[in-house]
Amino acid sequence: MATVEAHGGGLTFGITGSKCRFTVYLEDFKEGAKIVDGLTVAIDGPSEPEIEFDHQDNGDIAVAWTPYAPGNYVLTLKFNGDQIKDSPFNIKVVGDVNTHGQYQAPKKQIYTGWAARRKSSQASQGKISE
Template sequence: MSKKEIDPKRVTASGNGVDQGITGQMCMFQVINMANEVDNISTSINGPSQPTMMKGIDENGNAIVKYTPNLPGEYTVTVQYKGKHIKGSPFKVQILGESDPKLEMIKKIEVTG
């Protein structure tokens, strides 16, 4: 690793989006890396719902990631820098709140007649 390269374990993420959140409310986290290489940061989420993750850049050149979960439960948020997990990734994020009945999967269908 050259002097200019950053060790992925030195890249950090902070904010409620890598800790916990509430259904229907935006979760956000900031990814801080000394090289400000936002293009080399990839994110994904897996959980009861699959919210879209929106990525932007703050005034300091760090990545800002936002998502809005619609169902409660445990989500796994993965953050990688140059294809390798950053410090703490994957993050287990607990989403609290009520389920939106329109978004719950149908568990059983009974047809009569």
């Protein structure tokens, strides 16, 4: 069986609404063979993430997953039914979530009164940029 390993930031940390990326490396592969059929990715956590696979020309498989709620996730990787090295991975995801479980972008800060006049004055003097 081929030696299979996975590496990347998406195996340790994530932010809601952002793609968490990692790569599955196969030591032995046949040039041009599509072997993603042997790869199983299971993610348990507070939300059901989207998962994308991208075959690289060198035989590696790039994986991106997008969580929609903060919390702790457990990602299990198997290749041809066998867990790969270091699997399962415990991943901490931070960020905001709305009532529908979808990512909610941070709200832009609104300035009023004295703060708005000061910000407007700084912007006209070229001291800040937005």
